[in-house]
Amino acid sequence: MDNLVVGRFRWYVSPEEYPDMPQLVLHMVSQVIGMQEVDQQKMMEFILMVKKCYRNNPYHNFEHAFNVTHCMFNILQRNRDIFIDLEYKSLLISALCHDLDHSGFTNNFLQLTDDTLAQLYDESPLENHHYRTAMLILSICPIYPNMSQEMYKELSTEMKEAILATDLASYFKFRIKLMQLIQENQLDWSNNRHRTLCKAIIMTGCDLSGSCKPFLVAKNICENICKEFYNQGDLEKQMGLVPLSLMDREKSQNVPEDQVQFLTVVVLPCVELLKSILPNTEDLFLLATSLRETWQEIIQLKGHKSWRQDDSVLAVH
Numbered sequence: 670m671d672n673l674v675v676g677r678f679r680w681y682v683s684p685e686e687y688p689d690m691p692q693l694v695l696h697m698v699s700q701v702i703g704m705q706e707v708d709q710q711k712m713m714e715f716i717l718m719v720k721k722c723y724r725n726n727p728y729h730n731f732e733h734a735f736n737v738t739h740c741m742f743n744i745l746q747r748n749r750d751i752f753i754d755l756e757y758k759s760l761l762i763s764a765l766c767h768d769l770d771h772s773g774f775t776n777n778f779l780q781l782t783d784d785t786l787a788q789l790y791d792e793s794p795l796e797n798h799h800y801r802t803a804m805l806i807l808s809i810c811p812i813y814p815n816m817s818q819e820m821y822k823e824l825s826t827e828m829k830e831a832i833l834a835t836d837l838a839s840y841f842k843f844r845i846k847l848m849q850l851i852q853e854n855q856l857d858w859s860n861n862r863h864r865t866l867c868k869a870i871i872m873t874g875c876d877l878s879g880s881c882k883p884f885l886v887a888k889n890i891c892e893n894i895c896k897e898f899y900n901q902g903d904l905e906k907q908m909g910l911v912p913l914s915l916m917d918r919e920k921s922q923n924v925p926e927d928q929v930q931f932l933t934v935v936v937l938p939c940v941e942l943l944k945s946i947l948p949n950t951e952d953l954f955l956l957a958t959s960l961r962e963t964w965q966e967i968i969q970l971k972g973h974k975s976w977r978q979d980d981s982v983l984a985v986h
């Protein structure tokens with residue numbers, strides 16, 4: 670395993686390396702957590718069971734979980750002095766588990782169709798399900814055999830906060846709070862509430878890191894998201910509803926504009942915030958900035974006026 674390659678944010682697993690993903694996860698675990706307190710056999714079983722519990726969706730699949738874990742690995746490795754032992758143990762595993770058993774539909778759709786998950790959980794039905802599934806697998810494969818009951822409880826709380834934070838609806842709330850703390854120069858890593866906000870933004874940053882890759886990689890990821898969204902859009906049409914533009918396959922010519930808007934409104938503010946709390950994550954910001962420039966060039970080449978992007982910038986400020 671070449672640490673120099675995997676240790677870069679821009680790295681992305683290639684199709685030839687897909688069969689190696691479980692082994693690569695084990696490598697990342699051994700680097701971040703260390704193997705002294707880990708049952709290696711159980712950890713391997715855990716990783717394989719997690720892999721099995723990801724469905725074969727175009728986007729929300731094990732490859733996405735792996736990519737998010739890789740981004741988390743890089744953030745944790747660059748900031749060895751910031752986190753405590755339990756956080757290394759929870760954040761990397763949360764990244765791996767954060768979309769377990771994802772059905773390929775959004776929370777809105779689950780609520781709209783009164784899906785069982787929406788009946789079970791009032792808020793963030795998907796993320797609650799991912800967390801519950803993670804805890805179920807952990808109970809079957811106890812990867813930390815020497816962990817006290819009390820510590821295990823803390824681990825489970827950390828994982829719940831981390832996985833629930835990947836609901837973008839929560840991200841917008843956390844972002845406002847964290848931005849305020851930074852603007853007032855009040856951010857204090859020793860304050861637990863502040864720390865939780867930082868970890869939530871880190872989880873979102875990792876989840877969105879598919880937009881922090883070189884253009885051809887990011888374009889491929891974007892096509893997979895579109896495939897998943899169009900499936901939902903088709904069902905919405907069958908139900909007599911009007912899907913969002915980015916879920917409507919007949920509006921696929923809007924993809925570059927939609928990407929610029931998503932990068933401007935969601936991704937860039939997140940990785941910029943991440944850069945201000947952890948300056949050594951700057952590459953994520955630079956990669957997302959360059960990706961937006963490429964999409965903008967494509968819009969200009971098509972002769973489209975990128976008015977939607979200007980709109981978004983106005984809306985953000």
Ligand SMILES: [Zn+2]
Pocket residue numbers: 733737767768835876
């Ligand atoms: Zn995700």
